[in-house]
Amino acid sequence: MAEEKNNISKADFRFMNDALVDVYDHIMRIEEETLRKSTFRDISVKEIHLIHAITLHDHKTSTEVANELRLTKGTLTTNVKTLERKGYVKRINDEQDHRVTRLTLTNKGKLLYRAHDAFHRQIVKSFIKGMDGNEVKVIKRALINLEDFLSDITQ
Amino acid sequence: MAEEKNNISKADFRFMNDALVDVYDHIMRIEEETLRKSTFRDISVKEIHLIHAITLHDHKTSTEVANELRLTKGTLTTNVKTLERKGYVKRINDEQDHRVTRLTLTNKGKLLYRAHDAFHRQIVKSFIKGMDGNEVKVIKRALINLEDFLSDITQ
DNA sequence: ATAAATTGGTTTGATGTTCAAACTAAATTA
DNA sequence: TAATTTAGTTTGAACATCAAACCAATTTAT
Numbered sequence: 135m136a137e138e139k140n141n142i143s144k145a146d147f148r149f150m151n152d153a154l155v156d157v158y159d160h161i162m163r164i165e166e167e168t169l170r171k172s173t174f175r176d177i178s179v180k181e182i183h184l185i186h187a188i189t190l191h192d193h194k195t196s197t198e199v200a201n202e203l204r205l206t207k208g209t210l211t212t213n214v215k216t217l218e219r220k221g222y223v224k225r226i227n228d229e230q231d232h233r234v235t236r237l238t239l240t241n242k243g244k245l246l247y248r249a250h251d252a253f254h255r256q257i258v259k260s261f262i263k264g265m266d267g268n269e270v271k272v273i274k275r276a277l278i279n280l281e282d283f284l285s286d287i288t289q
Numbered sequence: 290m291a292e293e294k295n296n297i298s299k300a301d302f303r304f305m306n307d308a309l310v311d312v313y314d315h316i317m318r319i320e321e322e323t324l325r326k327s328t329f330r331d332i333s334v335k336e337i338h339l340i341h342a343i344t345l346h347d348h349k350t351s352t353e354v355a356n357e358l359r360l361t362k363g364t365l366t367t368n369v370k371t372l373e374r375k376g377y378v379k380r381i382n383d384e385q386d387h388r389v390t391r392l393t394l395t396n397k398g399k400l401l402y403r404a405h406d407a408f409h410r411q412i413v414k415s416f417i418k419g420m421d422g423n424e425v426k427v428i429k430r431a432l433i434n435l436e437d438f439l440s441d442i443t444q
Numbered sequence: 445a446t447a448a449a450t451t452g453g454t455t456t457g458a459t460g461t462t463c464a465a466a467c468t469a470a471a472t473t474a
Numbered sequence: 475t476a477a478t479t480t481a482g483t484t485t486g487a488a489c490a491t492c493a494a495a496c497c498a499a500t501t502t503a504t
Contacts, residue, residue, distance in 0.1 A: 142417060146425065150413045153432040158313050160439045163359070167443075180490080197452060204318070209491050211454055233452045233499045258305045259297060260438030261431050270301065272427045276416050277308040283415030284315045288322075335461080352481060364462055366483055388470045388481040450501070459492080465485085472479070 161257065168253065174246050176220055182250055184213055185222060185239065189247045193226065193236045222246060316412065323408065329401050331375055337405055339368055340377060340394065344402045348381065348391045377401060 142150075165179045177185075187202050188194075194202075200210040214237065217223040222243035228234040239247060262270050297305075320334050332340075342357050343349075349357075355365040369392065372378040377398035383389040394402060417425050 142414060142425070146429070147410060147413050149429065150416065150432065151409050153436060154413070154416075155409075157432065157435055157439065160436075160443075164439060164442055178489095195452075200453095205490095206492055207453060208455075208493080212490085215454095231452080231500070235453070254306050254310075255302060257435065257438070258302050258309070261305065261309075261435045262297060263434045263438075265427070265431070269427045270297070272420070272424045273431050274301070274304065276420070276428050277305065277312065279418045280312055280412065280416045281308060281315075283412070283418075284312065284319060287319055288315075333460090350481075355482095360461095361463055362482060363464080363484075367461085370483095386471070386481080390482070446504085448501100448503075451499085453497090453499105455496070456494085457492100460490085462489080463487085467484070468482090470479100470481080472477100474475100474477075 165250075165253070172249070174249070177222070177246065181213070181217060181222075182246065184217065185243055185247055186250065188223060188237045189239055189244070191237075193238055195228075195234045195236055197234075199237055217243075320405075320408070327404070329404070332377070332401065336368070336372060336377075337401065339365075339372065340398055340402055341405065343378060343392045344394055344399070346392075348393055350383075350389045350391055352389075354392055372398075 162179055165182070169175060169177050169179070169182065184199075184203065187199050191198060191202060196210055196214065197207060200207050203210070205213070214223055214225070218225060221240055224238050224240055226236040226238055228236055262273060265273070317334055320337070324330060324332050324334070324337065339354075339358065342354050346353060346357060351365055351369065352362060355362050358365070360368070369378055369380070373380060376395055379393050379395055381391040381393055383391055417428060420428070
């Protein structure tokens with residue numbers, strides 16, 4: 135059981151910690167630069183995350199998307215307004231309940247979403263590059279560990 | 290070589306992608322909440338990252354820290370000013386070159402840094418929980434893969 | 445049925461973060 | 475010693491976000 139003792143060396147801790155932190159910064163930076171150079175140069179990383187949330191929850195209400203992104207309703211309103219002006223998002227008035235507006239992507243928005251998703255696919259692919267099925271399982275287990283740990287903290 | 294073919298399933302991609310994205314959001318949120326409830330409730334996550342950068346580069350110059358964090362010198366000046374006012378950071382005038390100011394943490398700042406570092410240590414520990422040496426190596430390899438991939442993109 | 449309370453979304457005013465550009469002072473180069 | 479460069483600060487503008495006030499539609503209570 136010695137090797138299960140989970141005593142991580144100082145060097146391993148430093149390496150993993152720095153890697154986790156740096157990797158995220160790096161991804162954000164590349165996303166920003168890639169967008170700047172693409173057809174979608176009027177879009178920021180923050181905006182693309184809103185577009186991502188709207189796609190995942192297609193035709194969901196403003197409040198639902200706001201909760202998803204942990205933004206206030208007011209902030210969401212303004213963000214959606216600019217994305218609508220830029221032509222990526224459409225508001226749809228709900229037929230049943232005339233208070234609610236549902237959110238969806240325009241074709242331009244869907245195009246952007248797919249481009250962004252492709253980039254994420256590359257990231258994940260590089261992450262597990264050259265690994266066999268068992269090794270991929272190890273990675274998945276690590277991510278599950280981390281998610282559990284974080285969920286435990288927030289109860 | 291079949292298992293080296295690196296054909297990730299749609300489900301695996303989704304899982305890993307969402308995990309990588311969610312985990313980061315989650316960590317930021319917990320950091321924010323933890324700070325809010327701690328003795329350091331006057332500090333934001335952004336500020337703690339500046340404190341982190343200052344510690345890693347103890348007694349480095351303002352310009353060096355600004356480059357590290359990819360902020361303009363002007364932004365760094367204002368951020369350092371508020372952290373100085375709050376008592377976490379000290380400016381030191383360089384004896385050799387009277388133009389440069391070097392940055393360092395006060396005792397209060399060091400205390401905060403250590404608390405934050407402890408949280409990161411927990412995160413890394415949870416990440417590799419229950420894994421043996423070989424499995425840890427797999428994780429490290431994945432992180433190196435990812436760092437290499439990202440470096441390649443930026444040349 | 446109608447008044448009161450709730451809900452979904454928008455508007456408004458304030459705060460915080462960031463940037464680019466102008467600026468000051470010190471050091472270096474010509 | 476004059477011109478240029480460098481380190482850092484100040485200034486003014488842009489943007490993201492929030493909380494609170496607000497409006498309109500729906501639901502609940504009387």
